[in-house]
Amino acid sequence: MQRSPTCVQLSRSTVPNPDQFGKNASRATLLVGALIHLSVFTLALILPADLSALLDLQETSSLLIILSGSSLLFAGLFLHCAFVHKKPVAWACLLGKGVQSTSLLVAIFAGDLPASTLSLIVLLDFVWLLPLGWIVFHHHRSFPKLAGLAPTLCALCHIPGLIALLVMLSGGSEMEPNVVTRAQYISHHSVSWSCGWIIWMISAQTLLGFYAWWGSRLKNQRLALIGVLVAGIGMISDLTGESIYTGSLPGAARLLANNPENPSLQENFESIQNLATNLTAIWANGFYTLGGMILTLATSNLTRFLRVVTWMIWGAGIVMSFSAVVGWVPGIVLGSAILFPLLIPWCWWMGIKLK
Numbered sequence: 001m002q003r004s005p006t007c008v009q010l011s012r013s014t015v016p017n018p019d020q021f022g023k024n025a026s027r028a029t030l031l032v033g034a035l036i037h038l039s040v041f042t043l044a045l046i047l048p049a050d051l052s053a054l055l056d057l058q059e060t061s062s063l064l065i066i067l068s069g070s071s072l073l074f075a076g077l078f079l080h081c082a083f084v085h086k087k088p089v090a091w092a093c094l095l096g097k098g099v100q101s102t103s104l105l106v107a108i109f110a111g112d113l114p115a116s117t118l119s120l121i122v123l124l125d126f127v128w129l130l131p132l133g134w135i136v137f138h139h140h141r142s143f144p145k146l147a148g149l150a151p152t153l154c155a156l157c158h159i160p161g162l163i164a165l166l167v168m169l170s171g172g173s174e175m176e177p178n179v180v181t182r183a184q185y186i187s188h189h190s191v192s193w194s195c196g197w198i199i200w201m202i203s204a205q206t207l208l209g210f211y212a213w214w215g216s217r218l219k220n221q222r223l224a225l226i227g228v229l230v231a232g233i234g235m236i237s238d239l240t241g242e243s244i245y246t247g248s249l250p251g252a253a254r255l256l257a258n259n260p261e262n263p264s265l266q267e268n269f270e271s272i273q274n275l276a277t278n279l280t281a282i283w284a285n286g287f288y289t290l291g292g293m294i295l296t297l298a299t300s301n302l303t304r305f306l307r308v309v310t311w312m313i314w315g316a317g318i319v320m321s322f323s324a325v326v327g328w329v330p331g332i333v334l335g336s337a338i339l340f341p342l343l344i345p346w347c348w349w350m351g352i353k354l355k
Contacts, residue, residue, distance in 0.1 A: 018147075018216035022138055023085060025212055025228050026131035030082040032232070033128050037075035040124065044068035063113065070100060071124070078128075081135060090135040093128070101125040118247030122201070122239045130209060150213035151351025154206040155344045161203040162340050168196035172253070174277065174329050180260040183269050186253035194246040204238045204284075207231070210347055211291060217354045220298040227294030234287030241279030248272050281324035281332060289317030299354075306346075306353060313342050 043051045044064050052064065077093050080086070101121045107113040137143050170176075171185035172193055186193050211231045215224035252272050256265040293314050296302075302310065316338035323331025 018144075019138065021216040021221055021225065022134050022212070024221075024225050025215070026134045027082045027085075028225070028229050029131040029232055030078045030128070032229075032236075033131070034075045034078040034082065036236075037071040037078065037124065041068050041071040041075065044071065063117075067120070070096075074124075081132070085135055087136055090132050094132050094136065097125040097128065097132075115246075115251055116244075116248040119240060119243040122243035123236070126201070127236055127239055130205065130212075147213055147216075148351075148355070150206070150209045151347045151354075154203075154210035155347040155351075157199075157203045157206045158340065158344050158347070161199050162344070164196035164199045165336070165340070168192045174273070175333060177329075179266050179270055180256060182273075183253040183256035183260075186250055187257035190250045190253075193250065197242045197245045201239055201242050204235050204242070207288065208235045210350075211295065214295055214299075214350065214354060218295070218298045219300070223294060223298040227291045227298065229291075230287050230294060231291030234284045234291060237279045237287065238284030241276040241284060244272065244276040244279070249276060277324060282321050285317055285324070286321040289314050289321065292317070302353065306349065309342060309346055309349075313339055313346060316342070 040051075044067050048064050074093065074096065077089060077096075080089050081093060104113065104117055104121050108115055108117055168189070171189070172182050174182075176182045176185065208228070208231055211228050215221075215228045218224040249269070249272050252265070252269040256262070256269045259265055292310075296307070296310050296314070316335045318335075320332055320335025320339060323329070323335060
C-alpha cells in the first residue's frame, strides 16, 4: 500500500537528524553571538566611560575604538554564517577571533592591559568556537567519530575539574567565611587559582558539546534544540563568571591582602566575587539544569534507574542554584557534593545508552 506524502513527512519528523540539528543549533547560537557583538559595539559607542570602568581601562583607551569596530565586523560575519553556513566565512571568523584573542592575551601578559580584559576575550572569542567549528568541520569524514567522543570527553574533563574544586579553589571560595583569608589565599596561590578556573572553562565547553550530542539523537528535535540553547546561555554565563574569577578577582585579592583593614577594598573584593558566583552558581548552573531537564523530558528511551539518577542530578542543580540565590553556603556545598560525583559516571553512561 502506498503511503501518503503526509505520512512520509510525519515519519521523517520523528527520525533524528544530527546534521540538521547541528545546523539549527549553530544558527541560533551565532544569532545570539551577533546580538552580543552588537551590544558591545553599542556600549563602546554610546557609553564608553561605563564600559571602560567595567573593564578597568583608561577612558581614552584605543582598545575601545578597536573593540567597537571589530564587534560590528564580527556581528555581520556571524549573521552571514548563521544564514549561509559558508566555510570560508566561518574560517575567517575563527582566524579573526584567534588573532584578536592572541593579541589581547599578549597585551595582558605584557602589562599593557588589565587582567580583567580576560572576561572580554572569553565573552567575544572563546565562547563561539563550538558553532564556528561545527560549520568548518562537520562535513569531514572523521567528524561523526569525534562527535561520538563528546560524552567521554565531558566525563574526563570534569574529573580534574572536581579535583581542582577541592584542592585548588576551595580556599578562596565562599566556603571560607573570612573575606581577608579568602583574599590572602587567592593572592598567594594566584597561578593554581587561575589554572583551576581554566579547567572549569574547558569543562563548560565539553558539557555543552555533550548536550548538543545528546540533543542530536532525540526524535523531538525542536524540544532538544530549546534544551541545548538554554544550556548555551548557561555556558556564556559560566565562562563570563569564570573569566572574572581568573581576571579581575586576583588583582582585588592582592590589594586586600596587602591592606586587610581597608573596608573599601573588602567591599570591592566581595562585590567582584559575588558577581562571579552569581554568574556561575545561579545563572550558569540554573540554565544548565533547565536545559538538561528539557532534554530529559525529550528522551524516551532511558531506563528507570538511569532516569532516576538523571533527575537526582537536576535536583542537586536546583538545590545549588537556590542556595546561591539565598546565600546559603552549606546548600551550595551539598548540591555540589551530590551533583559532580554523579555527573562524571552519568555522562559516560548516557554516551553508551544513547549510542
